Amino acid sequence: MAKFHVTTTVNGEEVEFLCDAQDSMLDVLRGPLGLTGSKEGCGSGDCGACSITVDGRLVCSCLMLAAEAQGHSIGTIEGMAQGDRLHPLQEKFIELAALQCGICTPGFLVAAKALLDRNTNPTETEVRYWLAGNLCRCTGYDKIIRAVMDVAADMRKGVAA
Numbered sequence: 001m002a003k004f005h006v007t008t009t010v011n012g013e014e015v016e017f018l019c020d021a022q023d024s025m026l027d028v029l030r031g032p033l034g035l036t037g038s039k040e041g042c043g044s045g046d047c048g049a050c051s052i053t054v055d056g057r058l059v060c061s062c063l064m065l066a067a068e069a070q071g072h073s074i075g076t077i078e079g080m081a082q083g084d085r086l087h088p089l090q091e092k093f094i095e096l097a098a099l100q101c102g103i104c105t106p107g108f109l110v111a112a113k114a115l116l117d118r119n120t121n122p123t124e125t126e127v128r129y130w131l132a133g134n135l136c137r138c139t140g141y142d143k144i145i146r147a148v149m150d151v152a153a154d155m156r157k158g159v160a161a
Contacts, residue, residue, distance in 0.1 A: 047104070
């Protein structure tokens with residue numbers, strides 16, 4: 001079977017990889033690229049655990065063919081922190097205990113960042129709608145929603161970067 005050579009940007013760094021036609025972006029992230037933050041929860045795009053951004057657009061990496069990454073900019077959970085400095089969403093999730101087992105957390109964080117990159121003043125309904133594609137079996141979602149709302153408020157005040 002022929003391999004595809006893909007050149008793309010992941011978390012701001014240019015990367016190259018070889019993949020088979022049927023390899024998902026999740027397969028390549030977790031395999032050859034060694035970025036294991038995105039999790040496979042369902043493999044069918046229903047849970048959001050594997051959420052990434054592609055050119056700023058939220059995507060389930062289990063549904064994206066790796067070959068489709070050619071020339072695009074991919075953002076993963078590993079790209080949220082700046083060195084040792086956590087993203088404000090990551091800090092707030094910890095502060096409010098908006099995580100438990102951690103399987104869904106990377107997807108929620110990537111999705112929440114994608115929302116706040118577009119809209120720093122979402123209503124609670126908008127946050128709930130935006131995160132509706134992310135499922136969690138451990139929490140009641142309230143702490144997750146509160147964390148996103150708090151970071152949005154901080155962003156509007158100029159507290160969060």
